[in-house]
Amino acid sequence: MTTYDCAIVGGGMIGAATAVALADLGLKIALIERFQPAAFEVNGTEPFDLRISAISLNSQQLLETLGAWPYIDQSRICQYKRLGVWEDDFAYTEFNAQEIGRAHLGYMMENRQIQLALWQVIQQHASISLLAPEQVKQFTNKADQVTIELGEQNITAKLLIAADGANSQIRQLANIGVTGWDYAQSAMLINVATSIEQQDITWQKFYPTGPVAFLPMPGNNASLVWYHNKAEINRLAALSNEQLAVEIANSFPEKLGEVNVLGKGAFNLTRRHANHYVSGRVVLLGDAAHTINPLAGQGVNLGFKDVKALQMAMAKAIGEGKAFDDPATLASYERARRSDNLMMMSGMDAIYQTFTHQSPVVKFVRNLGLFAAQRAGKLKSKALAYACGV
Template sequence: MEKFDCLIIGGGMVGATTAVALADLGLKIALVDTHRPDSDLLDNPDSFAKDQAYNLRVSAVSLGSEQFLQQLHIWQQVLDWRACPYRRLGVWEQSLSYAQFHCDQIKQPYLGHIVENHLLQASAWLQMQHKPNISILAPATLQSITCYSDKVIATIDDTEIQCEILIGADGGQSKVRQMADIGTTGWDYQHSAMLINVTTEHPQQDITWQHFIDGAPVAFLPLTSHHASLVWYDKPDKIKALASLPNTQLQQQVLNHFPKRLGHIDVVDKAAFPLVRRHANQYVKGRVVLLGDAAHSINPLAGQGVNLGFKDVKALQEVLAKAIGSGEHYASSEVLQRYEKQRRNDNLLMMTTMDLIYRGFKQPSGPIKLLRNLGLFGAQRLGPVKDKVLAYACGL
């Protein structure tokens, strides 16, 4: 039976980054995923063409996340491939209540970058391939886990693997979480979101914005050149109907519904998904640890999901590093609980804040509508408080 210090289930952006981060501590790591991503990029990173079609799945990677990824030597490759910086964030319902956050407020060159998920994942996999203490098991599938007080034994396909720590970074439907019998709390938001890749009349912009229309926001995420990603939130039936339209008809619906500042667009691609909130009742159970969406699925309203995941990874790396440095056993219950203590309240605060904003804007009541617009109006004029809120959102 092969033995590892850490066995990571899930090789997405968060899982692959976890492998790189913990390998830097000198630990023996194995990562399991059901498939290998972007084999062409992994075999030949220079094969990427900057003018190739954009992937639908993109993330707003905050400045704080970028700094962490830079330390792990993951970020530079992403920039070499393709990423779009944004310097401003705009939010409004009525034009008089427009609130804008600018990178100058926190004395930074930008707030973050819009990045295609598969490029960030591929860059992390490239780093994994360069580390001799990381074994990649893919394609492979987790079949079962057996937890003991001092180890976890996982069955991967037909092979048993022993590890000191089993890490679940396998997404919102986490098998690790289910097999470890860790419950969740959460709900369905009764809304869905549609991602729409478009070409734009305007050249690359430096702003990402959200406009609330009858309680359902629409969002603009800038991409390079004359490209952008749009997000349309609405009731599931409405999103399903929109997603079924031919691109030319969807284009007209977008032009009718989105703010005029969008200019003319042509729809290139689209996809839809439901909005759910899910929070694990515990992040640590014995030697099992949850990170990213396996621990918490958040409303994507402000693009904080993957950034919370990277904060999880950074916290786990720091906790284990301090334990190793002080002579503690890195996999002890006392050490792992420090990770949960550090991350749980912060994640819950962000999740609750996003829910309050989202639900607040869904209320059709006239007085509530007045109050939220006054809130945005006031937010634009908060001065130092506004700057601190922005710094926190950027992970600084």
């Protein structure tokens, strides 16, 4: 039976980043993943994936530190410098990278790009054993180690780290409860070809039925996000691409221009927050610990902050001659991340609730707030810097 320092379940963006971050501390890591990511076509003509993320400056820095950034295909990512938000035109608010002394605010990129880049680092790392395809059947959380039963073998580890997503199997097996709810709306992701040249801005407009958003991608391409009630999203999802393009023209701002729909997908909006991030020798990160309203695209960035916080907590313990798996070390990770995650989740919920409230008085107040935000000077810059992780 092979023994590891940490066994990580979930080889997506957060799990893969965790594997590299902890292996860089000199720990022996097992990364357990059910499915290997498919590589992109060599000729670069493959359509963009629907699942993309807005990677913040802080997340970019982490990917650079982990050695993954050079493996990301720069031709398939899009740098953006501005962020626009509005409901009524008079209250248009725009955040610009120049306000915080940066060249850009972040990148739009496919989740698979990030995962594949991290896997390339993993495959070159002598301290990481990639167990894929493989899955956990069950585990025993003991006082000094975790025994993990896999499909083809059993292993032991000092820690079992769950990075296996919002419906985390490990979280459920560890009997860690969650608090949360389902939102009344669903969201639709739509890949489009645009008539307008490449843009350096991502924007979001709020309607009574929910926001619509524009996420720029390389070339004359973009990803649209359309929030609406579940019945309407189901209706839109059933349309042909040509029919959906007509609906987009009728419902999105004129500044979008003409689009040709290339692909689409829909998902329900949920909020989940684990009651604990640590239970015995089980540790939760990313969506296994928290899922957030995707309104501001902060989900993966919060997950990368979890990775960095866990690495720093363990590095501090090792540097002080303490055990990396000491309960106090794990508790410091939870303290560092739980309050920050909760604040961001609550903030997104407050924005969501404010913009879905149809009282004329509330509408006036929120537009007044956006009008003031555009003119808030240093306060506006500080809010932008916090959102970017700098």
